[in-house]
Amino acid sequence: MEIIVCIKQVPGTDEVKVDERGNLIRDGVDSKMNPYDLYAVETALKIKEEKGAKVNVITMGPPQSEAVLREAFMMGVDDAYLLTDRKFAGADVLATAYALSQGVQKTGSPQLIICGKQTTDGDTAQVGPEMAEYLGIPHVANAKKIIELRENSIVVEVDMANTLEVVEVQYPCLVTVEKGIFQPRLPSYKRKLATKDRTITYISLKDLNDQDEKQYGINGSPTQVERIFPPDANTDQEIWTGKGDDLGNKMFDKLTELKFI
Amino acid sequence: MAGIVVSQEKIQDINGVIKLCPFGAIEEKNGAVEINAACKMCMICVKKGPEGAFVYQEDEKVEVDKSKWTGVAVYVDHSDGDIHPVTFELIGKAKELAAKINQPVYAVFIGNNIKDKAEELLYYGVDEVFVYDNISLKDFRIEPYSAAFEDFIGKTQPSIVLVGATTLGRSLAPRIAARFKTGLTADCTILDVKENTDLVQIRPAFGGNIMAQIITPNHRPQFATVRYKIFNAPEKTENTSGKITVCELSEDKLVSKINVLKIKQKEVEENISDAEVIIVAGRGIKQEKDLEMINELAKALGGQVAVTRPLIELGWGDARKQIGLSGRTVRPKLIITCGVSGAVQFKAGMMNSEFIFAIDENPSAAIFDVAHYGIVGDIYEVIPSLLEKIKSL
Known part of the structure; x- marks a missing residue:
């Protein structure tokens, strides 16, 4: 069996600010693997341990994203692919999902694609389902448990709003996993040494089946950011300063006045 | 193709323009400035770069009717x-x-x-x-x-x-x-x-x-x-x-390749989305046992306790109690945030609440932008004082 896990490098901090002119100020370029993806990698490795599988990872991003692929090596994945090309720049969800769906096809023929539930920088949770659509395969989102691995299908427990559903999906399919499905293992130093020379396969536009530039990056992105701006401040407000005791009393009086006490 | 076109001859200070990009998408390759795949099309280089060095070129598009x-x-x-x-x-x-x-x-x-x-x-x-x-x-x-x-x-x-x-x-x-x-x-x-x-x-x-x-x-x-x-x-x-x-x-x-084998109703649990009063614990809480103070305040006001993402990451709270874009959106009558700095992800999940009280030590914390009552003080002083008053009723 072949499994591919889609991972992403995200900023290590959420301290992003905008100046008065609406420009981004971002201090440092600290970055890490999207925390939700650690669960996706762990899920794949657990399946590998139980049933035997080849586990690959893919990410799309600039060459610096190699760091998250190396991290995945340290957790125990087999091969890593970096989907990178200037032509992919400025991709929104649709163009990202399309590029990834094309990239995944260049890694072999995975029966199972696993994604984290969402990323911490975009928080959209859309790329997984969109990829599945482009690949023409079923998907199940928010898996919180693997119930059974069958010959031609996987049975998972899915966390819906009011129900827990046990769902069987035939391969090939895409599953997005919840945080907490398994405890992600820590990257091992031993594996770091063992994998330090392992090659990462680069995939660029010219390697893909569909090389039409119009499908990728900004050209393939239907959405456009018109402007960015700091959130509105609440103007109708009171700010209180002073000693802790006095502030507590003041709060008590106000909450009483508003009938919460 | 649409994209940002770089005119090398208009760039004198290569290191200067590299620093322009908050996403690290401008790089130098063999003496030429290039834009790599990290570009988010934020256009800062177009606006702030040397005149004409970065130009956004748009396609002639087939317009949708x-x-x-x-x-x-x-x-x-x-x-x-x-x-x-x-x-x-x-x-x-x-x-x-x-x-x-x-x-x-x-x-x-x-x-x-x-x-x-x-x-x-x-x-x-x-x-x-x-x-x-x-x-x-x-x-x-x-x-x-x-x-x-x-x-x-x-x-x-x-x-x-x-x-x-x-x-x-x-x-x-x-x-x-x-x-x-x-x-x-x-x-x-x-x-x-x-x-x-x-x-x-x-x-x-x-x-x-x-x-x-x-x-x-x-x-x-x-x-x-x-x-x-x-x-x-x-x-x-x-x-x-x-x-x-x-x-x-x-x-x-x-037809479907999916087979739903079993559906189990979840137990009805306390849902912060339905709460009228919410007390939120944020990063200002120094240790897990200090959450007791927050619980006490919630109890005194007949409300529920919620947490922010950093506390979830520390394992101090249940993910279902998390407010923000990666958690729940809430709109209670009263919300009191305790030691919450106010990341936009969090604020988006609670800014429509009727009365927002925010307690935080840092006077420039972003949470004060949305608070109706901003209490600049130490939660470890303000909350016990408030609790004492309520208890003495």
Whole structure:
């Protein structure tokens, strides 16, 4: 069996600010693997341990994203692919999902694609389902448990709003996993040494089946950011300063006045 | 092709322009400045770079005929016909948007044994409800649901489609958006519409303290998801003028590679989305046992305790109690934040609360931007003092 896990490098901090002119100020370029993806990698490795599988990872991003692929090596994945090309720049969800769906096809023929539930920088949770659509395969989102691995299908427990559903999906399919499905293992130093020379396969536009530039990056992105701006401040407000005791009393009086006490 | 074109001869200070980019997307290769795949098209280099060095070049695009796409559609989120309240909130917003561009409001209702539940939607002002009622649509399985949704869009050609950002909506909406190769903006907190029917979608972006205004200028339909408790549900009307249209799907569209084996009702649990009073613990809490003070305050005020993402990451709270874009959206009568700095992700999840009290030591904490009462002080002093007063009653 072949499994591919889609991972992403995200900023290590959420301290992003905008100046008065609406420009981004971002201090440092600290970055890490999207925390939700650690669960996706762990899920794949657990399946590998139980049933035997080849586990690959893919990410799309600039060459610096190699760091998250190396991290995945340290957790125990087999091969890593970096989907990178200037032509992919400025991709929104649709163009990202399309590029990834094309990239995944260049890694072999995975029966199972696993994604984290969402990323911490975009928080959209859309790329997984969109990829599945482009690949023409079923998907199940928010898996919180693997119930059974069958010959031609996987049975998972899915966390819906009011129900827990046990769902069987035939391969090939895409599953997005919840945080907490398994405890992600820590990257091992031993594996770091063992994998330090392992090659990462680069995939660029010219390697893909569909090389039409119009499908990728900004050209393939239907959405456009018109402007960015700091959130509105609440103007109708009171700010209180002073000693802790006095502030507590003041709060008590106000909450009483508003009938919460 | 559209993109940012770099004119090397207009760049003198290569290191200077590399620093322009907050995403590290400008790099030097063999003495030439290039833009790599990290580019987010924020245009800072175009605005701030040397004159003419970075120029945004747009394509001549085949314009979509926007007049062929009319109507604002709402996906009816439900479980076994029990309509999720986010649906009514979206209908309220859809009516507002539709009135501005003088277009109808549609609802698409997909499930099994739901025909008689569709009428209720008319009382909220929907002009036409399209019902797909079939035993194969009993459980949520992505292929048949997508097929029904696709059929609805083919029939009505709506300009705008709003979907509740529920677990189901977040799985279904992207699938349909990709099928129509169009834009989808997740978790919008503000929606408006331009005269040319472009949907103005505002949401927190880049994981930081920034709002982005996003449009889908050349694709239809325009998809957006919105969380529960962001918008207001309209009042139910006494009379209706809309109609219900029952649609059929051919059997081959109803097949699925998914088999729902078992459905277990979750135990009804305390849900922070329904709480009238919420006390939130943030990063200002120094150790796990100090949460006791927060619990006490919640108990004293008859409310529930919620937490921020950093506390979830520390394992100090239940993910279901998390407020923010990666947690729940809340809209209580009273919310008191304790040691919460106020990341935009968090604020987006609570800024519509009726009364916001924020306690934090740092006078420039972003939480004070949304607070009605900003209490600049140490939670370890303010809360015990408040508790003491309440107890002495």
